[in-house]
Amino acid sequence: MTDQLILPGRRVVRAGPVSASVPLRPVLVTVLALAGALGVAVLAVGHGEFPIPPATVWEVLTGGGTRIERHILLNLRLPRVVCALLVGVALAIAGALTQTFARNPLASPDVLGITAGASAGAVAAIVLGGVAGSLGVPLAALVGAGISATLVYLLAWRRGLDGFRLVLIGLGIGEILRGFISWVLIRAELVDATRANIWITGSLAGRDWSHAEPLALALLVLVPLALAATIALRVLAFGAETARGLGVRLQRAQLFVVVIAAALAAVAVAAAGPIEFVAFVVPQIALRLCGGSRPPLLASAMLGALLVVGADLVAQIVVAPKELPVGLLTAMIGTPYLLWLLLRRSRKVSG
Amino acid sequence: MNARLRGEGLHLAYGDLTVIDGLDVDVHDGLVTTIIGPNGCGKSTLLKALGRLLRPTGGQVLLDGRRIDRTPTRDVARVLGVLPQSPTAPEGLTVADLVMRGRHPHQTWFRQWSRDDEDQVADALRWTDMLAYADRPVDALSGGQRQRAWISMALAQGTDLLLLDEPTTFLDLAHQIDVLDLVRRLHAEMGRTVVMVLHDLSLAARYADRLIAMKDGRIVASGAPDEVLTPALLESVFGLRAMVVPDPATGTPLVIPLPRTATSVRA
Numbered sequence: 001m002t003d004q005l006i007l008p009g010r011r012v013v014r015a016g017p018v019s020a021s022v023p024l025r026p027v028l029v030t031v032l033a034l035a036g037a038l039g040v041a042v043l044a045v046g047h048g049e050f051p052i053p054p055a056t057v058w059e060v061l062t063g064g065g066t067r068i069e070r071h072i073l074l075n076l077r078l079p080r081v082v083c084a085l086l087v088g089v090a091l092a093i094a095g096a097l098t099q100t101f102a103r104n105p106l107a108s109p110d111v112l113g114i115t116a117g118a119s120a121g122a123v124a125a126i127v128l129g130g131v132a133g134s135l136g137v138p139l140a141a142l143v144g145a146g147i148s149a150t151l152v153y154l155l156a157w158r159r160g161l162d163g164f165r166l167v168l169i170g171l172g173i174g175e176i177l178r179g180f181i182s183w184v185l186i187r188a189e190l191v192d193a194t195r196a197n198i199w200i201t202g203s204l205a206g207r208d209w210s211h212a213e214p215l216a217l218a219l220l221v222l223v224p225l226a227l228a229a230t231i232a233l234r235v236l237a238f239g240a241e242t243a244r245g246l247g248v249r250l251q252r253a254q255l256f257v258v259v260i261a262a263a264l265a266a267v268a269v270a271a272a273g274p275i276e277f278v279a280f281v282v283p284q285i286a287l288r289l290c291g292g293s294r295p296p297l298l299a300s301a302m303l304g305a306l307l308v309v310g311a312d313l314v315a316q317i318v319v320a321p322k323e324l325p326v327g328l329l330t331a332m333i334g335t336p337y338l339l340w341l342l343l344r345r346s347r348k349v350s351g
Numbered sequence: 352m353n354a355r356l357r358g359e360g361l362h363l364a365y366g367d368l369t370v371i372d373g374l375d376v377d378v379h380d381g382l383v384t385t386i387i388g389p390n391g392c393g394k395s396t397l398l399k400a401l402g403r404l405l406r407p408t409g410g411q412v413l414l415d416g417r418r419i420d421r422t423p424t425r426d427v428a429r430v431l432g433v434l435p436q437s438p439t440a441p442e443g444l445t446v447a448d449l450v451m452r453g454r455h456p457h458q459t460w461f462r463q464w465s466r467d468d469e470d471q472v473a474d475a476l477r478w479t480d481m482l483a484y485a486d487r488p489v490d491a492l493s494g495g496q497r498q499r500a501w502i503s504m505a506l507a508q509g510t511d512l513l514l515l516d517e518p519t520t521f522l523d524l525a526h527q528i529d530v531l532d533l534v535r536r537l538h539a540e541m542g543r544t545v546v547m548v549l550h551d552l553s554l555a556a557r558y559a560d561r562l563i564a565m566k567d568g569r570i571v572a573s574g575a576p577d578e579v580l581t582p583a584l585l586e587s588v589f590g591l592r593a594m595v596v597p598d599p600a601t602g603t604p605l606v607i608p609l610p611r612t613a614t615s616v617r618a
Contacts, residue, residue, distance in 0.1 A: 005473035007447055008486055012464060021451075021464035103441060228460060235455050241404050241435035246508070247428025247456040293444035 033302035090268035092304025095279030102163030108280035109265035112170035117148025118269035138270035145266035202275035202327025277334020362409030388565035402433035428456035453507030475507035495526030515547035
């Protein structure tokens, strides 16, 4: 047989027992997005009342700079930017996982009620106090996300998981939780309500290392697990019967993906509040940039980092010297996209 | 006759709805077996149970003497391939991507694309005449090409046994013949054991070594097509009055349905 199988746009890598066929475009997009994210990050740490040029940023990061520059950069601005990058990574991977798994671009953690659960937990902690209050806001957000994810999963389960059912149940649970949040906010003292409101819009203002460190640790565990899940994920995207025919332990694989996605969304929301639409939009942008049939995880992660750190910088610039919550900005990007997606889909269905 | 795949005392149900109650079946090695029967007789259900896509509520499916539900599903997937009825590929997936996924049961997280994977995928594409389409998105193919792409995926899996649930649904006659010729060659040139569900009786007779006729969840007859396809059986299983004549092209039984009343057809 002379004619060989040629896979355009891929590079075959083989060394000993290790082998892979690497698609080149996602690699390129990942590298460019990473470079972009780091570039914007340098601008972002330099931005503020005390501007620091990129060259000085580099000096400080490599151990130089004056004491005041070191203090401003390392203690005040860097944790916020690191938070922004990591939150973007976490949300984007969470969205890529759920969208692939549910075979539905609508199925992001925002739509599936996971982020609403986190918000409900955080608002309860801020306003109601009691048990929720003693947990602290981030932990209460984690618990809220965990409860709502479990609830959606159990209610959507019917001898297997169906993507469409998952989206509908998620929307329902999300609405109930938003109702709960409104109810709590109406009862709240003005001070608490204001604090809670800023939190549920999603903001990176005032984030320090106590926010960035646990987030970084969580991602150190969750991102490799998410990458390991891609092997099962690309077969799960074929639907239940085909996947099982190919030897996937369906229920275990589905549970694994849902748990990783929910955990990623939850740690991101616990650190920065529900920065809306990142998990929803970024994987789809990554998919369009990279081509293929499902959002690539690493490219999504880097684009997520770029979007959040960029949006946070813009949010600090547009109404300077005040600043907008970053979640407001991402929502302004995300909402038109959601409308476009819905219109395009309904047109497809109706002919 | 040896049977690597068998069902014993199978009881199959969807929730409370029992479809099959106490059925034994042997899949004879090295043959093309076709299951026929009226709508709702349980033929697809039986195929799903044989392919461990449906867990029996009673009885057991044995693959090489081991209970299939107690064998790691990955190990099963290296021996037994299943192609569900009208499977769907994710939007934008290329034919090559689809066929590559057939290697899933042979891959580990570090062994993602071995020389063997590449050869098997290339062979599967060549076999089904899909090599030239490797780069096309599956959703842009015609119905016949799409079905060939899926069969190619099942082929790349490299299994001795292959279960196909209505591989010719939604295909026009020429493409049905295309797909069935391919199935026949799988058996003749590669010695694969194939079980499929088909609706067209004459095509079933032409392309199968063995027919299994089912009605109401039971096997009514099984054997060579000319033993199974008799006017009496067609009457009792399908409620169809028909003549059976030798197919002028192949000599296999050809079913000619008779009009129910003289006025129901043009004179």
